[in-house]
Amino acid sequence: VTLAQNGPVTLWARDAAHVAEMQSSRRNDRRLPMTVLPENVSVTAEIEAATQAPVLLLAMPMQQMGGFLTAHAARLAGKTLVACSKGIDLTTGRGPTELIAAACPDARAAILTGPSFAADIARGLPTALTLACAEDCEALQTQLSTPTLRLYRSTDPLGAELGGALKNVIAIAAGVVIGAGLGDSARAALMTRGFAEMSRLALRLGARAETLAGLSGFGDLVLTCTSAQSRNFRFGQALGAGEDFDPTTTVEGVATAKAVSVLAQRRGVEMPIATMVAALSEHRITVSDAAQALLSRPLKEE
Ligand SMILES: NC(=O)C1=CN([C@@H]2O[C@H](COP(=O)(O)OP(=O)(O)OC[C@H]3O[C@@H](n4cnc5c(N)ncnc54)[C@H](O)[C@@H]3O)[C@@H](O)[C@H]2O)C=CC1
Numbered sequence: 001v002t003l004a005q006n007g008p009v010t011l012w013a014r015d016a017a018h019v020a021e022m023q024s025s026r027r028n029d030r031r032l033p034m035t036v037l038p039e040n041v042s043v044t045a046e047i048e049a050a051t052q053a054p055v056l057l058l059a060m061p062m063q064q065m066g067g068f069l070t071a072h073a074a075r076l077a078g079k080t081l082v083a084c085s086k087g088i089d090l091t092t093g094r095g096p097t098e099l100i101a102a103a104c105p106d107a108r109a110a111i112l113t114g115p116s117f118a119a120d121i122a123r124g125l126p127t128a129l130t131l132a133c134a135e136d137c138e139a140l141q142t143q144l145s146t147p148t149l150r151l152y153r154s155t156d157p158l159g160a161e162l163g164g165a166l167k168n169v170i171a172i173a174a175g176v177v178i179g180a181g182l183g184d185s186a187r188a189a190l191m192t193r194g195f196a197e198m199s200r201l202a203l204r205l206g207a208r209a210e211t212l213a214g215l216s217g218f219g220d221l222v223l224t225c226t227s228a229q230s231r232n233f234r235f236g237q238a239l240g241a242g243e244d245f246d247p248t249t250t251v252e253g254v255a256t257a258k259a260v261s262v263l264a265q266r267r268g269v270e271m272p273i274a275t276m277v278a279a280l281s282e283h284r285i286t287v288s289d290a291a292q293a294l295l296s297r298p299l300k301e302e
């Protein structure tokens with residue numbers, strides 16, 4: 001919706017009936033019901049039509065991306081593929097740009113990530129994001145920026161994708177704290193210690209500290225841990241309050257917590273909060289036992 005200010009945009013979806021509905025109503029009632037699709041957004045169920053453009057934005061749940069890339073690899077060769085997903089693939093332990101590089105080695109992989117709710121962007125509210133690509137991406141930065149969507153470029157896609165993936169795990173923990181009535185002070189402590197463990201793992205994997213401190217890391221951590229618009233935060237809140245949560249909602253932090261626990265163990269990195277989120281999401285531990293376990297860790301230097 002925002003990119004349509006810069007020129008024609010093609011929106012591809014798999015479900016032909018849903019596409020027909022969007023073409024006639026000019027809205028996506030399932031995902032963004034309040035937003036009218038601009039005239040120069042054309043909606044199609046034909047992947048051929050959607051892959052004509054040189055730049056493609058991939059916005060799908062993280063665990064679906066590997067299958068999509070493999071299925072369409074031939075069409076995607078030579079394209080610039082901009083991942084908009086946040087997470088770590090459970091099967092391979094890879095982030096979005098690493099998945100793209102493995103499945104489509106002839107494509108240019110980039111990631112667009114940072115504090116941004118889709119509904120805010122669609123409403124034209126001011127938003128700032130990180131666009132990260134191993135190569136120079138100044139032209140792409142200009143192409144994807146709009147008067148209300150301000151992109152900062154980075155050459156550290158690993159750091160950007162790890163920040164975006166890991167903040168969801170900490171947001172679930174923050175939601176648990178609020179849902180269980182443990183208070184705002186506990187949430188602030190968890191966000192800070194969460195940021196410490198996000199940075200610990202990311203740096204060990206080769207990311208840059210300044211990327212973690214930027215929009216894709218710290219920025220998105222703040223948004224997701226403090227806003228009820230966040231599905232990860234709301235999922236945590238329900239977990240903390242012992243309430244059910246709609247299982248069809250995309251909550252990226254659940255699979256990411258699982259993937260991160262494995263990754264952290266393999267690399268010998270301590271990630272107590274992420275490990276606790278993985279256990280809580282799978283109901284292997286109660287909220288009070290999780291809180292107790294975190295509070296009774298050995299005292300140490302900050
Ligand atoms: N909604 C938001 O505000 C933001 C979402 N993201 C990220 O974007 C990614 C997608 O999230 P949402 O769009 O919000 O989720 P969603 O659940 O609202 O929508 C996902 C869409 O992907 C489609 N899809 C599922 N599997 C697919 C496949 N194999 N091929 C093509 N399409 C497929 C679904 O049909 C659905 O339309 C996530 O990684 C999320 O973290 C990032 C920033 C903001």
Ligand SMILES: O=C(CO)COP(=O)(O)O
Nearest residue numbers: 114115116117230231232
């Ligand atoms: O990534 C997001 C905001 O930057 C969206 O957060 P949720 O997936 O938790 O809704």
